[in-house]
Amino acid sequence: MAEAHQAVAFQFTITPEGIDLHLSYQALNQIYLSGLRSWKKRISRIKNRIIKGVYPASPSSWLFVVIAILATMYMQSDPSMGLITKIREHLPLSLSLSAQGQTVLSVLLFSTLLWLSLILALRFCLKLLLSYHRWMFELHGRISTKTKVWATLVRLLSSRKPLLYSYQTSLPHLPVPSIKDTLERYLESVKPLLDVAGFQRMTRLAAEFEKSLGNRLQKYLKLKALWATNYVSDWWEEYVYLRSRSPIMVNSNYYGMDFLYVTPTATQAARAGNTITALFLYRRKVNREELNPVCDKTLFLGFIPLCAAQCERMFNTTRMPGEETDVLQHWQDSEFVAVYHRGRYFRLWVYRAGRLLSPREIQYQIQRILDDPSPPSPGEDKLGALTAGNRTPWAQVRKQFFSSGVNKRSLDCIEKAAFFVTLDDQEEGMMGENPSVNLDRYAKSLLHGKCYDRWFDKSLSVVVYKNGKNGLNAEHSWADAPIVAHLWEFTLATDAFHLGYTADGNCRGEIEHSLPPPQRLSWDIPLQVQTHVSESLAVAQALADDVDCHVFPFREFGKGRIKKMKMSPDSFVQLALQLAYYRDRGTFCLTYEASMTRLFREGRTETVRSSSNESCAFVLALEAGEDREHCRKLFRKASEKHQNLYRLAMTGSGIDRHLFCLYVVSKYLGVESPFLKEVLSEPWRLSTSQTPVQQMELFDLVNHPEFISLGGGFGPVADDGYGVSYIIMGEEMINFHVSCKHSCTETDSHKFGSQISQAMMDLMTLLNPDFKEATKANPDKRS
Structure with a gap:
């Protein structure tokens, strides 16, 4: 531990002969290496600020401008039209330079001003170009000349490889409709x-x-x-x-799942080791700004940048409770994670002497926590329930009992950690004789757990189960699902394909056995706090027990077959949801579909109101048994309407x-x-969201089709409604996550899930009558 090494780096005793000074060279070396890493990061940040500060130009272009101006001056030509001479006349006399030196200095000043002006002009032009969004409304294969010219100019101005935040100042502002x-x-x-x-x-x-x-x-x-x-x-x-003063658990936080069919290792400590390593490797990419801001390859050939502002608070961030409003607190860096296991909290350092521990070393440290037999201190085991209950009581308890002493130090360790890790003692995943029921339980576990074994205030809470399955729970205020999905895709792919495991299921790498053990956090929890914990737990438990979750993979077809019908996969699914809801409730409802607005600076989301006049007309015609060709025309019309609504939402309208x-x-x-x-x-009785797959290049679904992610989901928005999340995986599968509340007698997640599956089948049969016969001929596809 860094503090421990710093504390013993210098030891001295006073003797009759004077002061006897002892130095711990090992500790001094670790302090030196840790400081060296810190300075490297500072230099890297300064370098990145310069590079992105001059984008779309480059720092080396300054030298080109200087040489060009000097060359023209050498040829007795003044490209400045007299400005260089005026600059020379106003140079301070105290410089005492020769005539040639004054000329060179004047050229340098003029060249720098010209260079900065060109940068501002290029950035302004890029901003104007990125404000053009008509390309999104053009028909596929019918691109106008105007859009082709625009695309060429955007490519020219952004030809240099950008850093993560290079485009931030060039992105347009969100317009007010x-x-x-x-x-x-x-x-x-x-x-x-x-x-x-x-x-x-x-x-x-x-x-x-x-x-x-x-x-x-x-x-x-x-x-x-x-x-x-x-x-x-x-x-x-x-x-x-x-x-919001209500619990963020279920109501706000959302979850992400592991692979559906594969668990890379059954060793809990090993899976935790690789997962933690992959997350820190991603954080390193964020800190170094190595991620590509053009991360959505589906957007017009993949060269339109998206706002990356939400990435800034991904790690080292906690939502602090307040009596009236919470506050998001972000720290610049953190070299440790907070770990929860069987009622105990630990601080696990993942850096030593300035280097990231190997996956095998993190596994070794995690195993130490798993093997630790010490019981939780009084009131410690269910302390996390404070983050799961109502916000105002948690703020009051935090202010009164966690603002000083040992409680403050331990709480600081959790809140300042890079992220939170739960070593769960349950086994989850698609397993056993009834995998469908186990998937539902898996979803509920990630959404709320036991209501006290997650720290719901942390930006990210990673859960690693006893059988090696993993998942995460994300706090919602700092970012939206696509940001977390991008992180989780990288984590799963890095874990399975790059870090890997040995034949016996352990992490790779060497172990330095002199690693200090993880630090057990200490608490002093009086009875008054324990009472508050019990009250928060009761509120959270009632909320968790009311959640009805159903997760199911739809295997009959995927986006491949939908695209063959020349349809948008998202529009197809949304119309299937409209049909399913009408069959389930006998009416239509206000429908929420999340759309991103990250084409604009600091953009987050907008609502696509998927229930339209066109979609309702189609559903009514289909249910009334009207002519098939007429229903197809209405279906196409409804799909086009939905796509147009989505485009309007994305472009600020x-x-x-x-x-x-x-x-x-x-x-x-x-x-x-x-x-x-x-x-x-x-009320939004049908709240929907597609989890986008942004990095398909990380997964080889052709040679390894079993590495399919389940995606993630969220709790119901309305007491009498459904929450539906779906992820379109590869060409042949769509995974659905459905949630509602047991307390509403009119909703049932399993029943609605069946309605969704049937609606998907009916729509495909409508578009392609041969599909029904093909399905009958291949019944194994449904299993």
Whole structure:
């Protein structure tokens, strides 16, 4: 441990002969190496700041400009049109340079100013180019000349290999849509969900809002958009996430799963060793900015950059509870992780003398924790329940009992850790005689566990099970699912294909047996705190027990067959969900599909209102048994509508974030809007999200089809609704995660899962009548 080595580096005793000084050279060497690593990181950060600061130019281009100007001056030509001479005239007399020296210095100053001006001009041009989004609305194979020219210019200006944050200052700001456009799109989205009288009433409220309060609120919002980097993101983070006083467990946090069919090793400590190593390797890539900001290969040939701001708080971050609002606290670096096992908390250092421990060494340290027989101290075992309950009681307890002494030191170890690790004593995964039920239990375990064996405030909580299966639980306020999915894809691939295991299931690498053991954290938990822990646990347990989860892989077909029908796979799944919900409840509902807005600086998400006039018309026609060809036309029309809605959301023309921000402005002004109040209180009974696969190149599904990820999921948003997450894996599988609440008698995750499967089959049969016969001829595909 670093503190221990620093404490014994210098020892001295006072004797009659004087001071007898003892130096621990081993400790001094470790302090030196650790400091050397710290300075290397600082130099690397400075270097990266310079490189991304001049992007899309390069630092070496400065030398080119200087040489070019000097060459023209040598040829008796003045490209500055007299500016170099003026600079020379205004040089301080105290420099005492020769005439030639003054000329060279003047050229250097002029060249630097010219270089900086060119950088600003290039960046401005790139920003203008990235503000063009019509390319997204063009038909496949029918690209206009304008878009082709635009694509060529973007490629030219971003031809250099960028760092992770190189594009940040070149990304456009999120535009504020006009009030009229937003209200028109809103009314169109609710028309199929309301009766005639209800729609007329909402139309009247919207018209009144536009004429009176709307334009006033819009002016304030446009003023914010001029001043702020993103007019949505800070309010979204604060009011949707950090100000919520209800438990973040289930309600906010989400989870990610391991491979479906494969567990690389059955040794818990070994799986933890490789997983922890892979996560720190990813953190190193983030710190060095080695990740590609153009990470979404599906976006127009893969050269459109996405905002990377959410990556900054991926590690070393904790959500601190407050009485009125929480705060996200991020530390620059952390060389350890916090580990929970059977009611005890440990600090595990993963760096020694400036180097990352090998996977085998981390396995060795983890095994020490697993073999530690010491019992938890009084009140320690269920302490994590404080992070699972309501936020205000946790803030009060933290302030009163964890602000000083041993409790503060131990809590600091957890909160400042790179991430949290739980060594779970259960076995999970698709196993046993009833794998479907076990997958459901696996999902619930990652979503909430025992309600006290996760630290839900940490940005990332990694869970490693007794049988070697793993997964993670992510806090939502700092980033959205695609950011965590990118991290988890890298972690799984690095673990299985790059780090690997020995024949007996252990991690590779050498062990330095002199490693100090993991540090057991100490606590002083009085009875009053234990009472608060029990109260938080009761709240969390009731919430966890009410969650009904169902996870199932849909194997009948995947995106390969859907694309052969010239369909968007996402639109196909969304229409299947609309059909499934109608069959399940006999009606339509407000449907939420998450779409990203990372084409803009600090962009997060926007809502795609998937339930449209076109989708409802198709579902009603299909259920009424209308002509097949007519249903196909309606299906195509509904699919095109959905794709258009998705594109509008991605390009800043969505509905819900604009209305949300108008509502926030109204609250600041202290004015009430019946229209906004009603819109913001409408329940999302079907909340959906696709987990994108962003790095398929990491997985060889042709030669190793068994390495398929299950994706991840989240809890239900509405008490009487469903939460549905899905991941389109490879060409032949789509994995679904369905959640709802047991307390609602009208919802059932397994029943809805069956409705989704049947709806998927029915839609494919509609588009391709031969599919039904092919399925009958190959019944093994369904098993």
